[in-house]
Amino acid sequence: MKIKSSKDFFSGLMFTVVGASFAYGATSYTIGTGARMGPGYFPLLLGVILALLGAAILFKSLVVETPDGEPVGKWAWKPLFFIIAGNLLFGVLLGGLPSIGLPAMGLIAAIFGTTIVVSMAGNEFSFKETIVLSAILSVMSYGAFIMLLKLQFPVWPTFISG
Amino acid sequence: MDLFNNLALGFGVAFTFQNLIYAFIGCLLGTLIGVLPGIGPVATIAMLLPATYALPPIAALIMLAGIYYGAQYGGSTTAILVNLPGESSSVVTVIDGYQMARKGRAGPALAAAGLGSFFAGCIGTLILAAFAVPLTEVAFKFGPAEYFSLMILGLIGAVVLASGSLLKAVAMIVLGLLLGLVGTDVNSGVARFSFDIPELTDGIGFITIAMGVFGYGEIITNLAQPEDKREVFLGKVTGLFPTKQDFKNMLPAVLRGTTIGSILGILPGGGALLAAFAAYTIEKKTKLREGEVPFGQGNIRGVAAPESANNAGAQTSFIPLLTLGIPPNAVMALMVGAMTIHNIQPGPQVMTSNPELFWGLIASMWLGNLMLIILNLPLIGMWIKLLTVPYRWLFPAIVLFCAIGVYSTNNNTFDIWLVGAFGVVGYLWAKLGVEPAPLLLGFILGPMMEENLRRALLLSRGDWSVFVTRGLSASLLAVAAIMLIVVLLPSVKSKREEAFVED
Numbered sequence: 313m314k315i316k317s318s319k320d321f322f323s324g325l326m327f328t329v330v331g332a333s334f335a336y337g338a339t340s341y342t343i344g345t346g347a348r349m350g351p352g353y354f355p356l357l358l359g360v361i362l363a364l365l366g367a368a369i370l371f372k373s374l375v376v377e378t379p380d381g382e383p384v385g386k387w388a389w390k391p392l393f394f395i396i397a398g399n400l401l402f403g404v405l406l407g408g409l410p411s412i413g414l415p416a417m418g419l420i421a422a423i424f425g426t427t428i429v430v431s432m433a434g435n436e437f438s439f440k441e442t443i444v445l446s447a448i449l450s451v452m453s454y455g456a457f458i459m460l461l462k463l464q465f466p467v468w469p470t471f472i473s474g
Numbered sequence: 475m476d477l478f479n480n481l482a483l484g485f486g487v488a489f490t491f492q493n494l495i496y497a498f499i500g501c502l503l504g505t506l507i508g509v510l511p512g513i514g515p516v517a518t519i520a521m522l523l524p525a526t527y528a529l530p531p532i533a534a535l536i537m538l539a540g541i542y543y544g545a546q547y548g549g550s551t552t553a554i555l556v557n558l559p560g561e562s563s564s565v566v567t568v569i570d571g572y573q574m575a576r577k578g579r580a581g582p583a584l585a586a587a588g589l590g591s592f593f594a595g596c597i598g599t600l601i602l603a604a605f606a607v608p609l610t611e612v613a614f615k616f617g618p619a620e621y622f623s624l625m626i627l628g629l630i631g632a633v634v635l636a637s638g639s640l641l642k643a644v645a646m647i648v649l650g651l652l653l654g655l656v657g658t659d660v661n662s663g664v665a666r667f668s669f670d671i672p673e674l675t676d677g678i679g680f681i682t683i684a685m686g687v688f689g690y691g692e693i694i695t696n697l698a699q700p701e702d703k704r705e706v707f708l709g710k711v712t713g714l715f716p717t718k719q720d721f722k723n724m725l726p727a728v729l730r731g732t733t734i735g736s737i738l739g740i741l742p743g744g745g746a747l748l749a750a751f752a753a754y755t756i757e758k759k760t761k762l763r764e765g766e767v768p769f770g771q772g773n774i775r776g777v778a779a780p781e782s783a784n785n786a787g788a789q790t791s792f793i794p795l796l797t798l799g800i801p802p803n804a805v806m807a808l809m810v811g812a813m814t815i816h817n818i819q820p821g822p823q824v825m826t827s828n829p830e831l832f833w834g835l836i837a838s839m840w841l842g843n844l845m846l847i848i849l850n851l852p853l854i855g856m857w858i859k860l861l862t863v864p865y866r867w868l869f870p871a872i873v874l875f876c877a878i879g880v881y882s883t884n885n886n887t888f889d890i891w892l893v894g895a896f897g898v899v900g901y902l903w904a905k906l907g908v909e910p911a912p913l914l915l916g917f918i919l920g921p922m923m924e925e926n927l928r929r930a931l932l933l934s935r936g937d938w939s940v941f942v943t944r945g946l947s948a949s950l951l952a953v954a955a956i957m958l959i960v961v962l963l964p965s966v967k968s969k970r971e972e973a974f975v976e977d
Contacts, residue, residue, distance in 0.1 A: 320639075323906040327645045334652050334667070341664055347936030351659040351666055354924040358652050365645040372641065384905050388698030392901055395694050395873060396894045402877040403890030423874060430870040433697055437866075445867055449874055462528065463882045 317382040320373035327366025335359025391433040398430035406466065418468045419458075423450045481603060484833030488841055493536055496529070497838045500537035501845045504544020508551070509857045511558045513872055515545045516914075517692070519808045520684035521875050523815065524882040531816035532831045536838040538812050542805050543595060543788045543839065546746055547846045550587035550781050551857050554580055563746035563784040566754040570769060570776025582716040583777050586724050588851045590782035594732040595843035598789025601736050602796075603836050606825060609797040613822035616798075618929035619940050623950040625923050628800045629915060630954040631741060634961045638909045650913035653678055654920020661928065673888040680811050680917055681883055684804075685876045686893040687910045691900020693869050714851060716774065723766060724778045727757055731779035735786030740793050741802070749787030750780035789839060796832065797822060800919075804911040807918040 315321045335356050344350030405425050408416035417425075427446040431437055457463045487493060507518045519538050526534035549561025554571035567587065574583040616624065633643035656667045657677030668674035716724065734756060735749035757779040758769050767773045792809075794802045799821030801807040813820045818828060825832045850857070880893045903910055934940035942948045 319905075319907045320642075323642055323645075323903075323908050326902075326906070327649065330649060330652075337667055341666060342662070345936055346931045346938065347934075349661075349928045349931065351662045351664040354927065355652060355655050355666065358648055358655075362645060362648040362652065365641060365648060369639075369641050369645065382907070387905070388694060388901075391694045391697035392898065395690055395697075395869075396897055398870075398873055399690065399877050399890060399894045399897065402874070403881070403887040403894075406881060406890075407887035419878075422877075426874050426877060427870045430873045431866065433694075434866040434869065435697075441867075442870075445870060449871055453874070453878060457525075457878060457882070463525075464885055465882070 315373060315381070316376060317373040317378045318384050319382045320369050322384060324366045324369030324371075324373055327369060328363050329366070331359050331362025331364075331366055333359075335363060394429055394431075394433035398426045398433075401429055402426040408470070415470045416466050418466045418470070419453065420450050420467060421469060423453060476607070477603060480607075480829070480833045481837060483829060484603075484835075484837030485841075487532065487830045487834030488536070488837040492530075493533055493834065493838060494841065496533040496537040497540050497842045498845055500540020501544040501842050501849060503537075504541040504546075505548035505846065505849055505857065506860070507541070508545035508548020508561050508564075509860055510548075510863075510868060511552055511556075511560050513868070514561060514688065514692075515542050516684055516804050516808065516911075517689040517872070517876070518545075519805060519812075520681050520688065521879040523681050523808065523812055524879045526812065527815065531813070531818055532834050534812060534816060535809070535831065535835050536842075538809060539792070539835060539839060540842045543785060543842065544846055546781075546785045546788050547588065547591050547850045548857065549784075550591070550777070551584065551850065551854065552861065554583045554587065554777070555858060556861060561746075563750045563788075564781070565747075566750050566780045567777055569754075570771070570773050573770065573772035574774065574777065577772050579772065581714040582720050582774060583772075584854060585714050585716050585851060586720065586774050586778040587781040588847055590724065590728045590731065590778040591785040592843055592847040593728055594735055594782035594786035595789055595846075596840060597732050598736055598739065598786040599836060599840045599843070601790055602793055602839070603833075605740075605793055606797055606832070606836070609793065610822040610825050613798050615946065616822075617944070618926040618933065619944050619947045620950065622923060622926040622930055623941055623947040623954075624798065624800060625919050625926070627950045627954040627957075628794070628802065629912070629919065630957055632802065632915050633912055634957045638907070640961065642908050643912045646908055646910065646912040647916040650916025650918075651920040651923060653683070653913070654917040655924065660921075660925070671888075673884075673886060678892065678917075679880075679883055679889060680808070680914070682880055682889050682893045683896055683917060684808060684914060685880055686896020687900035687903070687913070688804075689872060689876045690893070690897030691904055691910070693872060694897070694901045695904045696865070697869065714854070719765075720774050723763065723774055727775035727779040728782045730756060730760075731782030732786045735783030736790045738783070739787035739790030739802075746784040746788040746791070749783040753779040753783030785843075792835075792839075795820060796824060796835075799824075799922075801915060804914045807914045810918050 338352040338355035338359055341352030342350030343352040343356060402422045404414065405417040405422035406419060408414050424446045427449055428442050431442045458465060458467060503518065507513050507515065519541055526537065545561050546563060549559060549564035550567050550571065552558055552560030553564040553567040554575050557568055557572040559565045559568050571583045574580065629647050633640060633647065656674060658665050658675050665675040731753040734753045738749040738752060754776060757775050762768060769776050791802050791806055794800050795806045795809055801810050810820050818824060876893065877890060880889045881887065883889060900910060930940055941951060
């Protein structure tokens with residue numbers, strides 16, 4: 313059997329697996345009856361529906377002809393990696409990682425770290441420009457979030473501010 | 475007349491200094507993100523939601539609403555001057571708007587878009603005010619069975635009228651409903667699908683999903699495409715005012731666009747995007763007048779109609795949200811979230827329990843439209859300058875503000891890990907050609923649907939036929955079924971696909 317639409321094949325597969333997992337997970341809660349629904353009733357119902365929809369999409373992807381096979385296409389690993397890494401770095405720098413004993417470095421360090429890493433996702437990268445951008449964003453964020461909106465953030469590293 | 479009393483109350487609320495300022499900030503931000511391609515109202519509203527915690531609810535809602543309809547104004551500027559839709563609802567404006575700019579008529583094109591939007595915005599607001607009271611009265615007759623059927627209708631409507639594969643869209647709704655169930659079940663106290671992670675017992679934050687999928691997912695998709703050279707018409711905008719002939723051509727197009735937009739905005743799944751498409755298609759079907767430029771070569775009607783329609787649609791899509799508590803599109807789903815943050819349960823009771831909020835919001839929309847026309851026409855030069863800001867400065871800022879926004883919702887780094895995960899998933903969905911908007915609708919409606927299903931079946935002692943034996947509920951389900959059947963008819967199916975591949 314040949315896959316006639318890769319996009320549909322993999323999305324169908326995804327929906328089936330996720331639906332089945334939710335349905336399976338729901339069975340560990342009380343299901344109950346229609347008149348007295350337990351916490352597992354609605355998720356089980358939805359999980360089964362999702363799995364069936366996924367199966368239908370899978371079936372379609374194997375049967376219905378498409379002109380070009382609808383390939384998923386190349387993954388843009390570079391932007392994917394740097395955007396997500398920058399985001400995670402923000403969390404690590406801002407809040408620290410107590411599990412490995414990394415102290416919180418605060419908002420300003422997090423802004424610089426994130427902006428630099430995220431900028432690498434683009435096609436052109438200039439270190440100098442990125443530093444200037446980080447500085448501007450730091451001032452803006454400090455003004456908007458700390459001074460104006462008074463959000464509770466650790467601004468400076470814990471070993472400085474105590 | 476009650477309507478006038480109500481509107482008077484609304485203007486009284488909207489005219490306070492604080493609320494005027496927030497309406498202005500909302501409109502300004504809306505225009506800003508409308509002008510900038512690559513960031514839409516969904517991501518922006520999600521980013522700003524945490525920042526509105528500290529505001530009074532009315533100010534928060536006024537500002538967030540301003541972002542949505544403000545984006546409809548800003549989107550046209552980019553469409554006309556750069557040949558790129560600044561906002562998805564301006565996709566069709568690009569066709570004739572850019573051609574007008576190339577012929578040196580960027581000014582009249584911008585004016586047509588701005589004036590059309592203003593007119594449509596005013597009418598849309600009036601319709602919203604007029605429809606609110608009668609619809610709310612209907613909504614009070616709804617029991618749990620009717621609400622459940624209404625949500626089914628809303629969700630079906632959302633996928634039927636949206637673009638892309640129907641089957642995948644329905645699957646995304648169901649997935650959204652499931653994700654909405656994560657967390658503690660209100661009836662039994664059982665923490666569902668939380669994997670013993672304490673942060674997950676409160677459920678997944680919808681801000682986290684919206685930012686991950688719409689913010690990060692879209693940035694990654696944008697960066698994956700080779701950067702095309704933007705040709706910006708800088709400083710060439712002279713003579714803003716359209717000629718007399720332009721006005722003659724524009725007027726019927728604006729009227730038609732406003733009508734179509736207002737109707738499509740009320741429908742579930744409707745809103746700005748669909749309205750713009752429909753208005754352009756209809757405009758193309760009408761006969762050309764003597765001496766008029768054909769469509770696709772810079773016809774002013776091709777700018778005026780879709781721009782009026784998307785603004786009218788943006789305005790009237792507040793109707794189902796404010797009267798029934800059912801969000802018709804992804805932006806309105808975020809508005810539900812904003813209301814819940816401020817302990818306002820969206821639905822018919824908002825109007826009676828919070829009349830200041832309800833009418834104040836409506837009045838602020840009219841004032842907002844007035845601010846927008848000033849922001850967008852006399853001050854157009856400012857926005858043109860903005861278009862020269864390169865994307866490589868914008869996307870790090872967007873990622874950063876998303877991360878800050880996500881963290882500040884709970885002051886917890888767990889949400890940052892989660893938004894990263896949703897970013898990856900969002901990119902995966904983009905690669906697989908799955909539309910993420912229905913997911914957000916399902917996510918918001920998930921807990922509400924379960925609750926109403928539970929109550930309806932409890933009252934009927936487990937008898938599922940309650941949904942078809944009660945007249946109102948049966949007719950809602952029938953409409954949903956008819957919509958599905960109509961879309962699946964082969965002739966309509968091909969037309970529907972055609973309508974969304976307009977070029």
